[in-house]
Amino acid sequence: xxxxxxxxxxxxxxxxxxxxxxxxxxxxxxxxxxxxxxxxxxxxxxxxxxxxxxxxxxxxxxxxxxxxxxxxxxxxxxxxxxxxxxxxxxxxxxxxxxxxxxxxxxxxxxxxxxxxxxxxxxxxxxxxxxxxxxxxxxxxxxxxxxxxxxxxxxxxxxxxxxxxxxxxxxxxxxxxxxxxxxxxxxxxxxxxxxxxxxxxxxxxxxxxxxxxxxxxxxxxxxxxxxxxxxxxxxxxxxxxxxxxxxxxxxxxxxxxxxxxxxxxxxxxxxxxxxxxxxxxxxxxxxxxxxxxxxxxxxxxxxxxxxxxxxxxxxxxxxxxxxxxxxxxxxxxxxxxxxxxxxxxxxx
Amino acid sequence: xxxxxxxxxxxxxxxxxxxxxxxxxxxxxxxxxxxxxxxxxxxxxxxxxxxxxxxxxxxxxxxxxxxxxxxxxxxxxxxxxxxxxxxxxxxxxxxxxxxxxxxxxxxxxxxxxxxxxxxxxxxxxxxxxxxxxxxxxxxxxxxxxxxxxxxxxxxxxxxxxxxxxxxxxxxxxxxxxxxxxxxxxxxxxxxxxxxxxxxxxxxxxxxxxxxxxxxxxxxxxxxxxxxxxxxxxxxxxxxxxxxxxxxxxxxxxxxxxxxxxxxxxxxxxxxxxxxxxxxxxxxxxxxxxxxxxxxxxxxxxxxxxxxxxxxxxxxxxxxxxxxxxxxxxxxxxxxxxxxxxxxxxxxxxxxxxxxxxxxxxxxxxxxxxxxxxxxxxxxxxxxxxxxxxxxxxxxxxxxxxxxxxxxxxxxxxxxxxxxxxxxxxxxxxxxxxxxxxxxxxxxxxxxxxxxxxxxxxxxxxxxxxxxxxxxxxxxxxxxxxxxxxxxxxxxx
Numbered sequence: 001x002x003x004x005x006x007x008x009x010x011x012x013x014x015x016x017x018x019x020x021x022x023x024x025x026x027x028x029x030x031x032x033x034x035x036x037x038x039x040x041x042x043x044x045x046x047x048x049x050x051x052x053x054x055x056x057x058x059x060x061x062x063x064x065x066x067x068x069x070x071x072x073x074x075x076x077x078x079x080x081x082x083x084x085x086x087x088x089x090x091x092x093x094x095x096x097x098x099x100x101x102x103x104x105x106x107x108x109x110x111x112x113x114x115x116x117x118x119x120x121x122x123x124x125x126x127x128x129x130x131x132x133x134x135x136x137x138x139x140x141x142x143x144x145x146x147x148x149x150x151x152x153x154x155x156x157x158x159x160x161x162x163x164x165x166x167x168x169x170x171x172x173x174x175x176x177x178x179x180x181x182x183x184x185x186x187x188x189x190x191x192x193x194x195x196x197x198x199x200x201x202x203x204x205x206x207x208x209x210x211x212x213x214x215x216x217x218x219x220x221x222x223x224x225x226x227x228x229x230x231x232x233x234x235x236x237x238x239x240x241x242x243x244x245x246x247x248x249x250x251x252x253x254x255x256x257x258x259x260x261x262x263x264x265x266x267x268x269x270x271x272x273x274x275x276x277x278x279x280x281x282x283x284x285x286x287x288x289x290x291x292x293x294x295x296x297x298x299x300x301x302x303x304x305x306x307x308x309x310x311x312x313x314x315x316x317x318x319x320x321x322x323x324x325x326x327x328x329x330x331x332x333x334x335x336x337x338x339x340x341x342x343x344x345x346x347x
Numbered sequence: 348x349x350x351x352x353x354x355x356x357x358x359x360x361x362x363x364x365x366x367x368x369x370x371x372x373x374x375x376x377x378x379x380x381x382x383x384x385x386x387x388x389x390x391x392x393x394x395x396x397x398x399x400x401x402x403x404x405x406x407x408x409x410x411x412x413x414x415x416x417x418x419x420x421x422x423x424x425x426x427x428x429x430x431x432x433x434x435x436x437x438x439x440x441x442x443x444x445x446x447x448x449x450x451x452x453x454x455x456x457x458x459x460x461x462x463x464x465x466x467x468x469x470x471x472x473x474x475x476x477x478x479x480x481x482x483x484x485x486x487x488x489x490x491x492x493x494x495x496x497x498x499x500x501x502x503x504x505x506x507x508x509x510x511x512x513x514x515x516x517x518x519x520x521x522x523x524x525x526x527x528x529x530x531x532x533x534x535x536x537x538x539x540x541x542x543x544x545x546x547x548x549x550x551x552x553x554x555x556x557x558x559x560x561x562x563x564x565x566x567x568x569x570x571x572x573x574x575x576x577x578x579x580x581x582x583x584x585x586x587x588x589x590x591x592x593x594x595x596x597x598x599x600x601x602x603x604x605x606x607x608x609x610x611x612x613x614x615x616x617x618x619x620x621x622x623x624x625x626x627x628x629x630x631x632x633x634x635x636x637x638x639x640x641x642x643x644x645x646x647x648x649x650x651x652x653x654x655x656x657x658x659x660x661x662x663x664x665x666x667x668x669x670x671x672x673x674x675x676x677x678x679x680x681x682x683x684x685x686x687x688x689x690x691x692x693x694x695x696x697x698x699x700x701x702x703x704x705x706x707x708x709x710x711x712x713x714x715x716x717x718x719x720x721x722x723x724x725x726x727x728x729x730x731x732x733x734x735x736x737x738x739x740x741x742x743x744x745x746x747x748x749x750x751x752x753x754x755x756x757x758x759x760x761x762x763x764x765x766x767x768x769x770x771x772x773x774x775x776x777x778x779x780x781x782x783x784x785x786x787x788x789x790x791x792x793x794x795x796x797x798x799x800x801x802x803x804x805x806x807x808x809x810x811x812x813x814x815x816x817x818x819x820x821x822x823x824x825x826x827x828x829x830x831x832x833x834x835x836x837x838x839x
Contacts, residue, residue, distance in 0.1 A: 096769075133744055135710070136742065137741055137744035138698065138741045139707055140741045140742040140743075144740075144839055149695075151712060154694040154696070169684065176677070231810060233807060233811035234807060246759070246778075247779055248778075248806075248807050251839035
């Protein structure tokens, strides 16, 4: 960051002034100390300094304006979690990601329902998306996210404009725990204005609106946060005797931050625990070891043609990389063999 | 002139005055008529259109009485009992009906009597006559037998024995008549004379409550109609309050000056009596129907009817006058959505006892369950599942399972290694299953391919997406139908 501290102070002061003129209070967030520095976007680079993030347009005074996702790194990156009273976009790059996108959104809804129990959830979709990606299945939703069938309401609109109208009407309802609007592609009508209307209503009602966009390109919208969801291979089921090979365990999602006022783009692999109804983060390295997805077994006892022309040393030093290479093991150099046999002959 | 086909010949079924002046008659063959007057204009009869027109007229007559019944193909019964004073007496009402029909271009005969039979005879054989109660016998006596609404065969056989007027039949001994010509003859006679009650069968159910407003100046604007709805609903509210009920189905009838009637009905999720809310619902409905309602020259009568009512339990409000009830919001929201987008715009899932995944959840239009007076008890913990390992179910289910191409597998009983779905190739990296779901033999017809056993597999592809596939049928089973593979759902 080339900006000097003085310049940044000026910018912040100006932002506060603008916010004052606009009538919205700027929000001062204290990012958790554990947050890695690269996660906080406009974080103060001076070590030990306060991380000051200015957000406008959110209900600043409310302490529970955010829905903590429960994964420290992601929450820190988003500055406390997903805004509760806002429009949140969740993108899927392809229609076949619909399961992951819907699954991630529903797990967020499930987190919300932990607090707002008993309130219904409305899932609005166009006929197109319900046909292409499948209609929500209440039994599965109950099993995976604990959403009772009685809490679910669906609205299927033949046209996008109707779906948007229903969503706008629903977004202002405080009697709904959350509204999910699912749309496919990048329709012309879902522009900045339409999303701004949804966002404003969500802010007014204090309820989240999740805009699921399947097979869509990111484009400017009024949503403060955009997440891109994709599937991630699941870990095997855990049993008493350790992971059960070849089984498919808890659902996992790859979540990328596509847009956020506070966060830099980042990628997280989250795993949804349907029993506890919490997210766990899967860190790259440690999970790779127990990730069973096909690691091709070494072809032992056979000549590996691809590596046959590798370097062959007459007397490899102990602990060198060649000693553990399968090629070297399969094809011991003549000198080594002689050395191996010689003691017997001597004895 | 209208022709219709009877037997093998085209015959005249109806004709206008000018044709009558040419000495043409009904039931005359078209060929004969053409031979007499080659220039006549003949139109094929369209009974369906006649029927629609008659129903339209019946709708319009709804403005006089809710009890309107169709009478064969060319008549209407209006039960105006208790309605005449609204129009200034029987004569005034009859005159108004006749003059309005005349202005709409119809040539109408009407009769008003104490019994449907007498009114029928008066309309068809006397014209514009009001028969006072007790005069039915005098009215009928000189009329031909056709005035008794009896079948032509009965009429012919009565004439063959010399009974040519209704009076003659009345004078004859009843027992031999009944024996010889059937009970229907005497029944019709008694009905016409008021000795037997005859009920007309109204086309539409009679609304328990309805309020209307006649307008001196017809309205055309939707906003005005909405305002009228608000006013009518206010009137309705007092009635509903007196009865302790709320409206479940409402209908708005707009009578156009030229006789067309628009009928706009909507249902509510819970009994409703608040005029503002009713107006709001009709606002949505009218907005949705904007293109379908043709105001034309305007509506001169607006009626709001309550078609179905339900008990309305009043809610206790707190001191600020607000009753905290989230359900009411949802119900109103659902009503508004449905008023605009149709009955199936808001759906809710209902679990059904079935092992077949697509039958296990029924998607029904939203309707409110009987309201709980106490908030639902929060379970301390999750309800125990029926089994230790509840079956895994996808979060999205395709409405119709989509066929997928599976190349011949090495393990016929196992999951596929590759499959092609929607023209894309998927590589299966992991699979769980099979979960065998047998068909419901008590529902499916035997031999139906859809009735075969399904083996479900939960699979994960190379990109980590999880799907639910099934194989229908078994390899090497007795039936010769090879198993087919389907994609049925998507997991999170």
